[in-house]
Amino acid sequence: MASELSAAPVLSTPAEHTFFEDPTPASAIEQAKRPHRPDHELYEVYEIVRTVAEVRQNGWKRIALQFPDAMLPDAPWVVGALSSELEKEQKENQEQKQRLYILADTSYSSCCVDEIAAEHADADGVVHYGRACLSPTSRLPVLHIFTRQKLDYETVAEAFEIEFPEKTEKTILMADVMFQEHVTPICELLSERGYTNVIATEIVRDPTGTIPNRKLVFPDESADYNLNEYHLFHIATPPTSLLLTLSSRLASLRIYSTPSSPYTTTSETPDPSTTPALLRRRYALVIRLATASIIGILVNTLSVKNYMSTISTLRSQIAAAGKKSYTIVVGKLNAAKLANFAEIDGWVVVGCWESGLVEHENLWKPVITPFELELALQGEESRIWTGEWWGGIEGVKAPAITDGNDEHNLGQEKEEVIETTGDVEGGVDDEESEPPEFDLRTGKLVSHSRPMRLAIRSVPRSAPKTDTVSLNLNPASSAIVKRAVGDVALVNGVASPGAEFLRSQRTWQGLGTDFGAEDDNEESTVVEEGRSGIARGYTVGSDRLQT
Structure with missing residues (x-):
């Protein structure tokens, strides 16, 4: 017996095995090699003083710090800086010590607050760093630190003048949340240069607004403004979902790409002129889902407020159309996970207004938003594509029959049809x-x-x-x-x-056994003792095997 098992199993890893190439992604290496920034600059970027003041005011004792991937290299420094400031306050006020936790891997999209990971640490609140979708949370309070980024006003103004040579052109100035503090000073600079119709924006937590999470600061609030006549000048690269939303609501969109920053994950600037082609592609997916028989409800968030009621509404909509739905939660999305569900003809995403747009490569079945699903479930006579687009769960309309009980709804539908x-x-x-x-x-x-x-x-x-x-x-x-x-x-x-x-239709139906399929009277095999011990020295019966 010992001689038969003297060689290591085939699946064992050779002892001399080494990594000849560094498996670390190139993007991570580049981020690790970025220039060193002094402490006083990082204090301003991460707003350490403001964060400590908010934590003390809210009375948080266990604080979760959520960083996007591009900011993770700074996470240890941020924890150290916050700990130092908090200890000063604790000594002065003799308060209980606060504990900080780094959320290094978000459950879903980094733009959303990861309440699930924060609850694992029993956190009282979350400090979310970087750009955010600002979707309302359902359980934990959140403090958004967008980080303070530098911007050359003269360069931005020159780029604006190239895009809009006419001083009377109706324009709206908007920036990513990380650059929002610069919008008002740039508007003032443009006004000094002779521009008379430049409208500034302010951040508000309202994803359903005409411009998501923004309020337009018009000179005369009582006047009637038609946004279709306005052009948008956006500072920093917007996400694709925002690009599609704005392109369907404003006259045109121009993008000013900010200089490369260690806090951005991409350096590519989208071309707004390609937006009509993107919208046509989205409508093609709507047509493809119109004839789907089984629709998967893909949950891409567990923290956005009202996501549970949205799932119930989508189930009712699909059932009212005579189709079948299955609710699936797979965490971060990829093509391999979704390919496991071969019976699903198409997916609808329940997530924030940014993560609702899924554009992964090699997806086997189409993935659409709740807004697009509503179009897909309509008849050919009533389905009209106006060019409007939305990626979030807001605005999902419940069908006539709904009470939260899927089986009861289905029974009511059946009874009505009969x-x-x-x-x-x-x-x-x-x-x-x-x-x-x-x-x-x-x-x-x-x-x-x-x-x-x-x-x-x-x-x-x-x-x-x-x-x-x-x-x-x-x-x-x-x-x-x-x-x-x-x-x-x-x-x-x-x-x-x-x-x-x-x-x-499935050729493989999971792990199981064919015992008893041919001969129900066949006796079961004798159970034998296998190997025991640890990998460096298994025990087989009375013999010891070295590996």
């Missing part, structure tokens, strides 16, 4: 007399875009209405409902397209 279907001329009911549905991309007939209504239609007309509903909603029922194209699998008495896909 009541309204009746025999018409030729022995065809109203559901079957509907016009055929075609995929506008391929021109092919789609016969399964509403699987839940197909299950309802297959119920025998001779059966009483009450018996039909109780059959489909009985949790103990395992009956199979017949339909024209085969059988429908039921889960707790409700038709399940996902279970049917698993039963009929």
